[in-house]
Amino acid sequence: MGVGLSVLIGLKCATLFIFFLSLRMFEFTLLSIPFLYASLVSFLVSIASHPSINLPILLGKGSDGNFPIWSLIIYSPYLYFVRAFSFIRRFTSGEPPYSKIDEGLYVGGWPYAPDKLPPGNPAIVDCTCELPRKKEVRGSAYLCVPTWDTRSPDPGEIESAVNWACRKRAQGVPVFVHCAYGHGRSVAVMCALLVALGLAEDWKTAEKIIKEKRPYIRMNALHRKALEEWSKDRLSTPKR
Structure with a gap:
């Protein structure tokens, strides 16, 4: 881990x-x-x-x-x-603030400024417990899933976030899932969302899809365990 x-x-x-x-x-x-x-x-x-x-x-x-x-x-x-630390690391890494995973689906880091948000006034799933929602980006629909860095939302929180995001996509609203850097917490939620939307067969396939678009992701054992439990017990069904 x-x-x-x-x-x-x-x-x-x-x-x-x-x-x-x-x-x-x-x-x-x-x-x-x-x-x-x-x-x-x-x-x-x-x-x-x-x-x-x-x-x-x-x-x-x-x-x-x-x-x-x-x-x-x-x-x-x-x-x-x-x-x-987040600002300095993001500034020096050269990594894009967000990555487009599929049409209307984005994953990335903390949007501390409007230019760090994807286009289209996306609905935001915030997976951090340590970073604030900046007033400059408060015009978007918002869901907070407070999670420590290097930890994972639990399966129930993943399910709630997925259901919320699926409703937004059904309304034609883009969805942006973020944590501090777009490497772990947000990726776990995005994996589940791709499965729920029928864009991936399982979370492992979803992880590969995301990694192709955002190479520096690195989920750990806690993220994978939560996704495995979510996969076994999830209530949402893939939308084909």
């Missing part, structure tokens, strides 16, 4: 705490406090994002894609870090 979010943020927590101890050792008490606070926030995120706990609600992202003030204050060291 690779290194998950809980491990990465746990390492960040330890690093920040070491900085805190070092500054305290040299009697920079006031300067050390932000490092201690950021370390504690990282510890909470590391625990809440562990697969055995999986509590994306911790960050407080609402169904409209916004974060309440209390969340922006309490979790600011994490929330603003991931926004900055």
Whole structure:
């Protein structure tokens, strides 16, 4: 599965705490406090994002894609870090912000600006719990499926997202499924959507179709497990 979010943020927590101890050792008490606070926030995120706990609600992202003030204050060291990191990574990667998978179906990364959205005022399925819905892109229909980075929506959430997206496609509305980078969470949902729309026989075939259009996708064991469970128990039927 690779290194998950809980491990990465746990390492960040330890690093920040070491900085805190070092500054305290040299009697920079006031300067050390932000490092201690950021370390504690990282510890909470590391625990809440562990697969055995999986509590994306911790960050407080609402169904409209916004974060309440209390969340922006309490979790600011994490929330603003991931926004900055996402922006820098997207800017330096050279990867397109989205990829067209089929007619009216797009998968990609966080649309932090209008030019990061596909054409046609698409309905948006947001698979992040850590990134906000920007006010510049609030004119579109929107569904939030809050999920930690490197984790997967559960089969029920995948089913709900697929049903919602199928209704939008039936209305002739394009659908854009995104996570932070368009590599994992959003790809899992798009795999299920391709199956539900009858564009792929199964999620494994769907993954190959998406990879042809967006080569840098990388679903992990959690994504594949969720899709396998969804495939066995799903309620939606392929539309032929």
